[in-house]
Amino acid sequence: MPKHVWITRGLAAIAVGGLLAATACKPGDGTSGAGGELDGVTLTVAAKWTGTEQKNFEEVLDGFEKDTGATVNYEATGEDTGAYLGPKIEAGEPPDIAALPQPGLVREYAEQGALKPLQGEAATALESNYTGYWRDLGSVDGEAYGVLLKAAHKSIIWYRPSAFDAAGVTPPETWDELVDTTSRTLSNAGITPFAMCGASGWTLTDWFENAYLSHAGPENYDKLADHEIPWTDDTVVQTLTTLSEVWGEDDMMKGGQKGAVQTAFPTCVSEVYGQEEAAMVFEGDFVGSSAAEAGATVGEDAVAFPFPAVGDKAPVVVGGDIAVAMTERKGVQELMAYLASPQAQSTWAGLGGYLSANSGVQPDAYADEFTQDLSATIVEAGENVRYDLSDQVPSRFGATEGRGMWSILQDLLRGSTDPEGAAKALEKAASEA
Known part of the structure; x- marks a missing residue:
């Protein structure tokens, strides 16, 4: 195995048993097809x-x-997506199926009566091919509406092996190692540790979510997402203080705090790959395509390690798109069953740029070992995996440029507020939302 690879820490071995299960074609897995029974039927999918x-x-x-x-x-x-679907729902002309990028939209549309529950083979496919957390993600009040069709792994830090070799460092496993050993050694060797993507506020929410999940644990993560604990809770303040160990140090990032908050995604990726002005950049599996555009080869000179453990366990934060049925037209439930099947998702996996949370998608469906291992961490994370928190809260708080989480975390990054001040501002914004 090459010196610099995705660090699985045993996850690939654990994945073998889970990923080889439930792959045979059977009723309800969406692989049998209808044998031409839908001739003449036209359906629309929006994403x-x-x-x-x-x-x-x-x-x-x-x-x-x-x-x-x-x-x-x-x-x-x-x-x-919401701006696109809203007028169509109001006019009574929604697409037959839509891929929603936020669980909050699933709940919103279900409560409006705009979604149709999974039935028959579609419901069976969901039950057969997804573990409990992923089933619950597309459910509202116990009713299953959605299938996580495409996942995004948001718990990895990408790095440039040549920079690590020059400084004599290796990928860290804990946050303390990341800050005190890896980053400090890089800096002392004259290599800027991080390129930050601070102008894209959503990347800062991903930093917070990973650190918070690892530090505070899944139960508190869920409570914070539902605002059952305030954003001024000690767990939030401590997490923001932890982030400041990187965010609050000019020599930790390209351009210092001022430059970091002015750099957007994917420009930050090119600062690591192509320009070679920093050693690391944090973001999801989709960084690979931007790194390739900058001239890097994923798996060779563009590789990644898991977001280091802040607490007892390393975090696994996932984003993605949830397919939901919006009409009761003939063929809709059959298409939902197909989209939830190992057959459909294995096809996409083989085309690249895709990760699945479907337990029936086998490792060899992916074209390379790097993506296989990323998929394994999603499927096998169990109770420790969580969906992107900022996509679970109201969008005006968690996913709007210039306000809420985005702007408050940008203030923390640029140094215009401290962890306690940021926590108070987050609680005020969350309450207003």
């Missing part, structure tokens, strides 16, 4: 994907069309 993502998803849909005889049309929603 935010464009470019290569759209092309690959349309190839997945081709499999359903060939199996069933149905025609499936794709509609691109743009980045603001």
Whole structure:
């Protein structure tokens, strides 16, 4: 195995048993097809994907069309899925299926009566192919509506092996090692440790979520997401203080605090790969495509290690898109069953740029060992995995530029507030939302 690879710490071995299970074709797994029973049926699926993502998803849909005889049309929603779907729902003309980027939207639309519960083979496919947390993610008040169709792994730190070799450091396993050993040694060797993506506020919420999940644990993470504990809680203040060990030090990041908050994603990625002005950049598996655009080869000179443990366990934070049915037209539940199947998701896995939380997708469905190991951490994380917190809270608090979590964490990064002040501002914004 090469010197610099994805550090699994045993996860790949653990994954073998879980990922090889439940892969045989059986009733309800969405792999049997309808044998042309949907000839003449036309369905519409709406999602935010464009470019290569759209092309690959349309190839997945081709499999359903060939199996069933149905025609499936794709509609691109743009980045603001809610803004796209809102008028269509109000006009009574929603797409048959939509991929929602936030669990909060699943609840919002379910409470409006805009979603249709999973039934028949679709419900069986969800039950057969997903573990409890992933099933619950698309459920509202015990009713299953959605399937996590595409996952994003947000608990990795990407690095440049040549920079680590030059400083004589290795990937850390704990936060203290990251700060006191890896980063300090890099800095002392004249290599800037981090490129920060602070102008893109969502990247800062991902920093917080990883540190908080590891420090405070899954139970407190859930309580904070539901605002059952205040943002002024000691666990929040302590997490913000922990982040300040990196965020509060100019020599930790390219351009110091002022430059860090002015650098957007994916410019920060090019500062590590291509420009080679920093050694590390934190963000999800999707950094790989930006690194490749900067001239790096993923798995060789663009590699990653798990977000280090702040507390007892390393965090696994996941984002993604949840497919939901919005009409009761013929073929909709069959398509939902297909999208929830190992067959459909293995097809997408083989095309690249994709991660699945489906337990039936085998490791060899992915083209490389790096992606196989990332997928294993999602499937096998069990009770320690959690969905992106900022996507679970009201969007005006967790996902709006210039306000809420984004702007408050940017203030902490630029040094215009301290951890206690940031916690108070977060609680005020959360209460108002």
